Amino acid sequence: xxxxxxxxxxxxxxxxxxxxxxxxxxxxxxxxxxxxxxxxxxxxxxxxxxxxxxxxxxxxxxxxxxxxxxxxxxxxxxxxxxxxxxxxxxxxxxxxxxxxxxxxxxxxxxxxxxxxxxxxxxxxxxxxxxxxxxxxxxxxxxxxxxxxxxxxxxxxxxxxxxxxxxxxxxxxxxxxxxxxxxxxxxxxxxxxxxxxxxxxxxxxxxxxxxxxxxxxxxxxxxxxxxxxxxxxxxxxxxxxxxxxxxxxxxxxxxxxxxxxxxxxxxxxxxxxxxxxxxxxxxxxxxxxxxx
Amino acid sequence: xxxxxxxxxxxxxxxxxxxxxxxxxxxxxxxxxxxxxxxxxxxxxxxxxxxxxxxxxxxxxxxxxxxxxxxxxxxxxxxxxxxxxxxxxxxxxxxxxxxxxxxxxxxxxxxxxxxxxxxxxxxxxxxxxxxxxxxxxxxxxxxxxxxxxxxxxxxxxxxxxxxxxxxxxxxxxxxxxxxxxxxxxxxxxxxxxxxxxxxxxxxxxxxxxxxxxxxxxxxxxxxxxxxxxxxxxxxxxxxxxxxxxxxxxxxxxxxxxxxxxxxxxxxxxxxxxxxxxxxxxxxxxxxxxxxxxxxxxxxxxxxxxxxxxxxxxxxxxxxxxxxxxxxxxxxxxxxxxxxxxxxxxxxxxxxxxxxxxxxxxxx
Numbered sequence: 001x002x003x004x005x006x007x008x009x010x011x012x013x014x015x016x017x018x019x020x021x022x023x024x025x026x027x028x029x030x031x032x033x034x035x036x037x038x039x040x041x042x043x044x045x046x047x048x049x050x051x052x053x054x055x056x057x058x059x060x061x062x063x064x065x066x067x068x069x070x071x072x073x074x075x076x077x078x079x080x081x082x083x084x085x086x087x088x089x090x091x092x093x094x095x096x097x098x099x100x101x102x103x104x105x106x107x108x109x110x111x112x113x114x115x116x117x118x119x120x121x122x123x124x125x126x127x128x129x130x131x132x133x134x135x136x137x138x139x140x141x142x143x144x145x146x147x148x149x150x151x152x153x154x155x156x157x158x159x160x161x162x163x164x165x166x167x168x169x170x171x172x173x174x175x176x177x178x179x180x181x182x183x184x185x186x187x188x189x190x191x192x193x194x195x196x197x198x199x200x201x202x203x204x205x206x207x208x209x210x211x212x213x214x215x216x217x218x219x220x221x222x223x224x225x226x227x228x229x230x231x232x233x234x235x236x237x238x239x240x241x242x243x244x245x246x247x248x249x250x251x252x253x254x255x256x257x258x259x260x261x262x263x264x265x266x267x268x269x270x271x272x273x274x275x276x277x278x279x280x281x282x283x284x285x286x287x288x289x290x291x
Numbered sequence: 292x293x294x295x296x297x298x299x300x301x302x303x304x305x306x307x308x309x310x311x312x313x314x315x316x317x318x319x320x321x322x323x324x325x326x327x328x329x330x331x332x333x334x335x336x337x338x339x340x341x342x343x344x345x346x347x348x349x350x351x352x353x354x355x356x357x358x359x360x361x362x363x364x365x366x367x368x369x370x371x372x373x374x375x376x377x378x379x380x381x382x383x384x385x386x387x388x389x390x391x392x393x394x395x396x397x398x399x400x401x402x403x404x405x406x407x408x409x410x411x412x413x414x415x416x417x418x419x420x421x422x423x424x425x426x427x428x429x430x431x432x433x434x435x436x437x438x439x440x441x442x443x444x445x446x447x448x449x450x451x452x453x454x455x456x457x458x459x460x461x462x463x464x465x466x467x468x469x470x471x472x473x474x475x476x477x478x479x480x481x482x483x484x485x486x487x488x489x490x491x492x493x494x495x496x497x498x499x500x501x502x503x504x505x506x507x508x509x510x511x512x513x514x515x516x517x518x519x520x521x522x523x524x525x526x527x528x529x530x531x532x533x534x535x536x537x538x539x540x541x542x543x544x545x546x547x548x549x550x551x552x553x554x555x556x557x558x559x560x561x562x563x564x565x566x567x568x569x570x571x572x573x574x575x576x577x578x579x580x581x582x583x584x585x586x587x588x589x590x591x592x593x594x595x596x597x598x599x600x601x602x603x604x605x606x607x608x609x610x611x612x613x614x615x616x617x618x619x620x621x622x623x624x625x626x627x628x629x630x631x632x633x634x635x636x637x638x639x640x641x642x643x644x645x646x647x648x649x650x651x652x653x654x
Binding site: 020024027031034036038045057058060111113116121128129131138139140142162167196224225241255258259261263268270277278281282283284285288289290 | 361364365368370371372374375377378379381382384385386387388389390392393396403446449450453454463465466467468469470471472474475476477478479480481482484485492493496499500527530532535536538539540542543559560572573574575577578581582584585586588589591596611614615618619624627628631634635638639642
């Protein structure tokens, strides 16, 4: 072994050339700029006073930052036909119910699929994996017909109930349970006379906290973004996100408030992600798909 | 000679008959079992059976048939069905059923008002032979998906791999920068400001200043520009769950593998990637591929938001838009279902093909 071993963060690193490192850093910087600059520009836009928004030539940076756009946004929302608090209530209600339902139904099913050897489980799981392979918008027409056949169009149910059966969360939960809940622990709980539901709830669930956080966040994010749904017509049932996208598409006159609105829709999911990043990554560690 | 070979029609009939018989026996079996469930308590199981060949009674065989075994297992695991039941019921109703319903409706002329009539494959015929916009939409969709899918996949993989060796804190920060656009809701509308058609738009102002152009380009109203811009914006929002999965997958690889490989003569990081890293994270590669492909067909809303609907001369019109046009606006549900079926088949096929290809990585 004549090769020189360099170290990086106190670990032995093999096969690394300085030129390669430099290339990688340049690559990351360019892509990072591509990802980050538009976000930065969005922040700048939302802080620009009116005269800077319509300045020629446009400047990237804001000179006199102001929160005017944000206060404009909230006064616009207050003037809306439906009180602003109603949009907030709708969003919280839909998101909470859908997420809770998805968590309960999804993790229960995930437990059975991961830990109970019943006939048909491989088939069920195959179908669920299959459902990850197509975008659900392809179904929207027939979905609409089915929802209207049970008379759920224009009710909260039209969004909440389908959201409970989202498969990505179930998939991640099942994979995580398989890799991090040992069968022996479950077996000893059963020997102690715990019912299967009890074993699931008391033993397995606390062991997969990262997975339920991930499931909650995935579900939350989808529901949070479910603004302009085709299943809801009544203004008083629409979500905060819908109200805000109306403002974004309001055209030139509202470009300040629109920029502020876009920031608000983005910030909530990003903050939620930042808080839970390590748990989410931990869950993704077992997300792999066999064969 | 011709006795040995059956004609296609005969063979088809035979297959249909066998399938029919199987379904029938399955249904009878299930019905019998359901009846049995209610009667079981009262009736003692017989211990002898009359052999039809000899007419004598003989004791029943001890070993179970496969069916009996499965049924026993099913009863033993009753609670498992209770647990998956609620989810599967909703899943079936909102995901599986719509797919089959689309397939059935695609053979009809259903329009939400009148009773549907069976039309055979005429919807598909009309799509492929008479609907020029559909063909354009197919072309656009394929271009869109075949660029955004692979590029976003490779970007996710390379970035995840490059940042893998950074210290944890910095890695978390870099992850956030790359991942944030995909979860940022309506933030991509900032691209509309960047490429705004008047000279307040950043791109136009820069190009004017540098003298590339003499008057502003109407980016979102120009056939040449709408597709490329939409692809760029789609890529910007595309580092999603697959990216996180790769980051996590790379973290789980056993480091001693790399040290062993260095001894065995792996020369540079690219060889290391191909021979060790990728094969060790094949499950994540599969999962990421599935998500990337699915995602690459679902960027329709970005196009609609940025370029309007329909986009100028249908320059960025995808199959998803065509579906929306006929299903959501014209209520030609039968025709829209045919579009949905084609899109569905395209998505599933491309997933299957890529999955096959990925199983060969590093071999």
